[in-house]
Amino acid sequence: MTYLVISDLHIPKRQPEIPKVLLEILNRVDGVLALGDFVNLDTVLLLQQSTRNFFAVHGNMDHYDVKDYLPDKKLILLSGLNIGLCHGWGSPVGIRKKILDSFDNKPQVVLYGHTHIPDKTVENGVLFLNPGYAMYGGTYGLLKIKNGDLNFEVYKIEY
Numbered sequence: 001m002t003y004l005v006i007s008d009l010h011i012p013k014r015q016p017e018i019p020k021v022l023l024e025i026l027n028r029v030d031g032v033l034a035l036g037d038f039v040n041l042d043t044v045l046l047l048q049q050s051t052r053n054f055f056a057v058h059g060n061m062d063h064y065d066v067k068d069y070l071p072d073k074k075l076i077l078l079s080g081l082n083i084g085l086c087h088g089w090g091s092p093v094g095i096r097k098k099i100l101d102s103f104d105n106k107p108q109v110v111l112y113g114h115t116h117i118p119d120k121t122v123e124n125g126v127l128f129l130n131p132g133y134a135m136y137g138g139t140y141g142l143l144k145i146k147n148g149d150l151n152f153e154v155y156k157i158e159y
Helices: 020-025 041-049 064-069 095-102
Strands: 002-006 031-034 054-056 073-078 081-086 109-112 119-123 126-130 139-146 149-156
Touching: 002 020, 020 139, 031 041, 041 054, 041 064, 054 073, 081 095, 095 109, 095 119, 095 126, 126 139
Parallel strands: 002 031, 031 054, 081 109, 109 126
Antiparallel strands: 002 139, 073 081, 119 126, 139 149
């Protein structure tokens, strides 16, 4: 299974639309893991309608309709792995601990956004993955899970 992992689209405040490369990738992946700061609900609905499996949380910059539509965090089970989704908030200092502490049940993997900085770190026995920010000049991630093995790669979004 391969999932597109995105965060921090900031549409329409910082870019007018979803970068074309991400729309093209939607046809080749099994689903989308979206980590907030879409800003408007139209962006969420477009992504949700464009893929079979859509898992998402809202971010701190999302409009209220997005916050009403999506949770602030979510635990999902993918190929036997407990994966936590959370955007994040506040200073990037200590963000992984804050996010982990927000979950009642400890996930094996946490996908998060907010910092706009790609990350692949093990902390407190949990693998933390951040795809960066999904804008032109930014980055996105591809998460591949096969037989319980996980591979996460980050790619640049070219202009």
